[in-house]
Amino acid sequence: MTVFTGSDLTCRRGERMVFARLAFTAGPGDAIMLRGRNGAGKSSLLRVMAGLLAPLHGQIFWQGEDIADDMAAHRARLQYLGHQDAVKPVLTVWDNLRLWAELRGIRDVDSEIDRALDALGILHLANTTGRFLSSGQKRRTALARILIGPAQLWLLDEPTVGLDRESSAGLAGLIEKFRGDGGTVIYSTHIDLDITGPKLLDLDEFAIPMMEWLAGAPDDVVPEEGPQAIETPDKEGVSA
Amino acid sequence: MTVFTGSDLTCRRGERMVFARLAFTAGPGDAIMLRGRNGAGKSSLLRVMAGLLAPLHGQIFWQGEDIADDMAAHRARLQYLGHQDAVKPVLTVWDNLRLWAELRGIRDVDSEIDRALDALGILHLANTTGRFLSSGQKRRTALARILIGPAQLWLLDEPTVGLDRESSAGLAGLIEKFRGDGGTVIYSTHIDLDITGPKLLDLDEFAIPMMEWLAGAPDDVVPEEGPQAIETPDKEGVSA
Amino acid sequence: MSDYFMMEGYGLYIWSSYAITAVAMVFLLVTSLRGLGQSRIELDQLETLLKSRRPRRSKSRDARP
Amino acid sequence: MNAFMAILRRDMRLALRQGADSVMVVAFFIVTTTLFPFGVGPEANILARIASGVIWVSALLAAMLSLERVFQTDYEDGTLELLTLSPVPLELVVLGKVATHWLTTGLPLIVAAPLMAVMLNMSTDGFGVLIVAMLIGTPTLSLIGAIGAALILGARRGGVLVSLLVLPLYIPVLIFGAGAVEAALLGMPVQAHLQIMGAILLLSLALAPFAAAHAVRQAVE
C-alpha cells in the first residue's frame, strides 16, 4: 500500500535547477533516506514534500489526492524538522514547546510535552532557558516538537546534526516506533542512522546537467512546462 | 626549542568555566591538534592564543615574552581562521582578499593574492562574487587569507569544515609546507587531518566539573586564583 | 524670433521644463537600450561558450559512473 | 481563536522576557519629541502650534522602528516556516503578531503621548481627542506595518527599507490623526476625522492579515 507519492517532480531555486523528474512512493511504515552531496537538493525536496515550496513541475499525492488541493489537511498530518532548531533563547524548553502544542490544539498540553521531553531524555532541562542549551540539547528540543500531537508523516532534515551517539540511537528508536504505528518517515542525513531497511533515494541521480538544460531551452528562460529538452531518461526513483 | 608556550590557563565564558590549568608548548615546525566535545573550549582556547580573549588566569608567551605585553607584534606574526569565513557576499573573491593584503602592508598585492588563490585551487573563482560561492569555496577563500603575508603562527579553528576530501588533503599539504618553513600550527578539528605527528591536546581533560567548582567555592563565583577547590590533578598538557 | 523664445519673460520656465523632460526621457531610453545591448552581448558570449563546451562536457560526464 | 491567543501569549512573553521592549520604544518616542524644542526653539506658542503634528510624527517613527522585528527573528531562527506549516491559518498567526506589536508599541505610546503634549505646551482641550485618535490610529499603524515587515524578510538592509515602504502608507493616518487634534484645539467637530480613521482601520484590518500572510509565505519559500 502506498499513501504518499510524488511524480515527475522538478525543482528550481533561484536561477538554479536542483533536480528533475524525481518520483517517490511510500506507504505506512516506510522510511525513505535522502542522500546526496551538499547542495544536491535534499532540503529542497523535503520542503517540496512539506508544501513550503511549490515544485516547478510535478505533483505530490497523499492517498491519491494532490496535497496542493488541501494544504491545511496536509499540514495537520505532517511534522517537519528543518536545518534550524527554532528554539527561542529567552524561553525555557517547556515554553518553547508549549506554542506548538497549543497550535496543534492539544488538549492536555502539560502531559504531552512532558512525554515528548522524556522520550528525548531532556525532561530535566524543561525549565532551562534556550540560551544555555548546548547545540545537541537544542536539537533534541526541536526533535521533541515533532512528537507533540498526532502525525502520519515525518519529514526530518538531517535530524542527527549535533546529536551524540547515544541520542542518535534514541532517535532511531523513536523513528522505528513511529513506523511501527503506521507512520511514514522521510529523512536526509550524511551519517548513517540505525533504521531497518530504509529505501534509498539518491538526489545526485536526479541532478540536471545544467549544461543540457540550458542548451535545450534557450528561449524558455522562465520555463512553464519544465525542461522538456533534457535527454536524461525518466528516472523511476524508489518504488514500494 | 619552544617558542610558543602557555601555562596555567583558565578560561571562563559568561558564567561558565570552560577549562582550567591548561598548559601547552610548541616550537617551530610543531603542530598541535585540539580535540574535545562540542563546547569543550577549543574555540575559546584558540581565541585566547590569538589574544582576542583574555584568560581568567595564566599567561601565554612567545619566545619568553608575554604576548599581552606586545599585542601588535603578536598580531603581526599570527594568522587566525575562525568558525566564520568573513567573506562578503557582494565582493568578488579577489576584492575580499585585497583588504587583508593591504592591511598587512603587502607590496605586490596582485601576485600575492594570485599565489594564495592558486595554492587553494580557486584561482578560477577570483572574479566570482561571494554570494555565489558554495560553502567549501567560501572556506577556501578564508583559507587563502592566511596565506597572504608572512606569518609564524597559524591558529585554525576547524579549517576542514565544508572542504571535500581533495581540498582537505591540499590543506594538509599547505600546513606541512608551513611547518617545514618553521611555522607553528595549532588547529582544532573533529575529523582527522593528514598531518604528520601532531601533538594532541584533549580539552575534555581540562574541563571543570561545574558541580564541584560551584560546591567548592560557594561564594567565590569569580575566582581570582582559578578554581582551587577542584581535586583534579594538575595536568601537564603536551610538552615539547 | 527671440521674442518667441522669450515667451513674455517666461521662456526660462517653459524651455527648461521642456528640456528637462526631453533629457530625462532620452536618458531613460538610452540606459534601457544600453542595458539591453549589454545583456545581449553577454548572453551571446555565454551562448557561444556553451555551444563550444558542450561536447567536451558531456564526454567527461559519461566518464563518471 | 485559540491559535491567536497562543501566538499572542508567546509573543508577549518573548517581548517581556527580551527585556524592556516597549520601554525602549517609549524612550525613543520621548527623545524624538524632545528634540523639537531644541531644533525649533523654545517659544511656547510655536511649540503648541506644532505639538499635535510632532507627537504624531514621532509616534509614526517609533512604531516604524520596532516593526523590523515583528517577523525578523522568527524568520531567522526558522520559527516562521514552522508557523507556516502549522495547521492554523497563517492569517491568524499574523493577527496575533500584530496584536503583540500594538500592545508593546501602540499602547505605551498612547500612555506617553499626553506627557509629551504637556511638554510641548499643547492646550488640554486636545488631550481627549489625541488619546481617542491614537487609540484608533495606532492599531492601523501596526497592521499596515506588518505588511511592510513581512515584505522585507530576507532583504538586505531591512531597517531603512521598511521605513520607505511603510511611511507613505502611514500618511493618511497622520493627516487625519493630527487633523482631529487640530480640530479639537480649534473647537471644531472631530467626528468626521475619527470616522475616516475608523474606516481606514477597518480596511487595513480586512486587508493587512492577508497581504502580510501572503508575503510571509513568499519569504519562507
Added chain:
Amino acid sequence: MNAFMAILRRDMRLALRQGADSVMVVAFFIVTTTLFPFGVGPEANILARIASGVIWVSALLAAMLSLERVFQTDYEDGTLELLTLSPVPLELVVLGKVATHWLTTGLPLIVAAPLMAVMLNMSTDGFGVLIVAMLIGTPTLSLIGAIGAALILGARRGGVLVSLLVLPLYIPVLIFGAGAVEAALLGMPVQAHLQIMGAILLLSLALAPFAAAHAVRQAVE
C-alpha cells in the same frame, strides 16, 4: 594611513555594491521631512518657521538609522575580529569606517537638505549657513554615532538601543546647527554657533576613534 585608505576603499565599494545605500538614507530623510507638513498643516509661514529644526531633526534620525550597520555586518560575519587581529591600529580602522559612513550618509544629506528647505518654504538667506553647518555637523554625527554603533554590538535589538544611546549625544549638534540657521535667517551673526560646532567636531574627532575601538575590542571577546 595606508590602512585607513584600504578600509575606506573596501567599505565604499561594499556600500556601492550593496546597492543604493545612500539613496535610501536620502529617501528616508526626505520622507521624514515630508511627514511634518502633513502633521503640522500646510501653512507656509509656520513651516518656514520650523524648517531648520525639522531638517536637522530629520538629518539626525537619518544618520542614526544607518548607524546600526557601521560595524554590525562586519561583526556578524567575523570580519571584525579579523580586523582586530590585523597588525594596524584598530583606531585607524574605526576612522575609515566613520569616513565611509559620512560619505554615504552625511554628504548625500547635505545635498538633499536645500531641496527640503525649498519645500518647507525656508528663506534662501539661510541656505548657505545650512550647508556650512551641516558640513561641520554631519561628521560629528558619524563620529559620535560610531561609538554607539560599537557599543551595541552583540546586543539584541540594536536599532532602538543605538537611538537611545546616540540621540542625547546628538543634541548639542542639533542646538547649534539649528541655531546657526535660525540666526542667519534673522540676519544675526552665525560665527559663534559655527565655532562651537567646530569645537565639538574636533573633540569628537579626538575621542570617538578611541572609544569606538575600545568598544569593538570588548565586543569581539
Added chain:
Amino acid sequence: MHRFAKPSVFLKLADTLMPWMIAITVITGGTGLYLGLFWSPADYQQGDTVRIMYIHVPTAWMGLFCYVGMAICGAMSLIWKHPLADIAARATAPVGAMFTALCLITGSLWGEPMWGTWWVWDARLTSMLILLFLYLGYMALVNAFDDPERGSKAGSALALVGVVNVPIVKFSVDWWNTLHQPASVARMDGPSIDPSMLWPLMLMAVAFTGYYFIILAIRVRSELNERRIRALQLSGLFEQGDGTTSGSALYDQGHNAGAGK
C-alpha cells in the same frame, strides 16, 4: 492566459508591434510638440506659461497610469502566478517614477511664475509626491534581494497594497484643511478647454503612452536576458578562464549544486 504570456510569445508580439509603436510615438510626439509650441495660442490669463501644460498634464497622467499598470501586474502575478507579470511590473516602475518626478518638476516650474512659489502643500501636489515615494519604495524593495525573482514577487505585493493609498490620498483633498488650488487651475478644470489646447495635449499624451510601451518592451527583454545570463553563470560552466582545470574545479562545474550553500 499562461500560454499566451509565455516569454517567447511575448517577445514575438513585442517584435511585431515595435515599429508601429515607434512610428506612432514619433508622429504624435512631433505634431504634439509643433501644435503645442507654435500653433496653439497663449492663454489670455496665464500667457505663454500655459505651454508647460502640454507636458505637465500628460506626465501626471502617465505617473498615475504606470502605477495602476504596476498594480494590475501585481494582481496578475498574485492570481496567475505568472513571472512575466512580475517582470513587467519591475520594468514599469522606473518609467512611472520618471514621469511622476517630471510632473513634480514641471509643476514647480509652472508654479513659480503662476503662484509665486515652487511648492505648496496642496492636496494634489502632495498626493503626487506620495506617489513618487511609493515608486521609490517599490524600486528599493525590488532591488533589495539577492534573488531577483523574490524581489519582483515582493514588489508585486507592495504595488497591489500601495494602490489602495492612491484613491485615499486623492480624496484627502476634501478633508485636509489646505490652501486650495488657485483659481487659475480650477478654471482649466472645466470642460471649457479650447480644442486648440486639447489637441496638442491629447497628442502628447498618446506619444508618452507609446514611449512607455517602447521602454517596457526593451526593459522586459533585457530582464529576460539577464535571467538567462544568471542561469548560465550560476551553472558554473564558465568560471575557469582556460582549459586547464584542476580535479576539484571540474567537480564543481556543470552541476547545479556547485555554488550554493
